[in-house]
Amino acid sequence: MFADQVVITEDAKSVIPKGARLLVERAPAEERSGSFVIPDEAKQKTRHGTVIAAGAKVTDPDLQPGARVVFGAFSGNTIRFRIRDSDEIVMLNENDILGVLPKDGR
Numbered sequence: 001m002f003a004d005q006v007v008i009t010e011d012a013k014s015v016i017p018k019g020a021r022l023l024v025e026r027a028p029a030e031e032r033s034g035s036f037v038i039p040d041e042a043k044q045k046t047r048h049g050t051v052i053a054a055g056a057k058v059t060d061p062d063l064q065p066g067a068r069v070v071f072g073a074f075s076g077n078t079i080r081f082r083i084r085d086s087d088e089i090v091m092l093n094e095n096d097i098l099g100v101l102p103k104d105g106r
Contacts, residue, residue: 015079017055020094022063023079024049024071047073048101049090058094068101 017023026049051067063069075096079089 015053015089017053017091019055020057020059021055022058022069022092022094022097023052023054024069024076024090024092025052026088026090045073045088047071052089060094060097062100063094063097066103068103069097070099070101071096072098 015023027046029046048068048070051063051065051069053065054063071090071092076090076092079091
């Protein structure tokens with residue numbers, strides 16, 4: 001576990017972000033590159049994901065649960081939940097969000 005990771009035994013949906021923070025579930029990393037399978041050690045963490053929860057002081061109406069967002073490579077703190085160990089949840093400040101992706105996946 002890295003210094004910026006927190007392990008929590010609760011379900012991700014039970015965590016309520018404080019202030020202008022967001023809980024974002026990272027999108028899964030690519031499994032393949034062309035016809036090559038990428039080993040786990042070589043996978044880069046994705047820089048986009050889905051908002052799970054938004055704090056009460058989030059001012060942007062686009063940053064609600066279900067929104068797909070893009071954030072910087074070194075933004076936020078990673079939180080691992082033991083219930084869903086394979087998922088990575090990132091706690092971000094509202095200012096860490098670089099953009100909102102369209103809902104239809106384009």
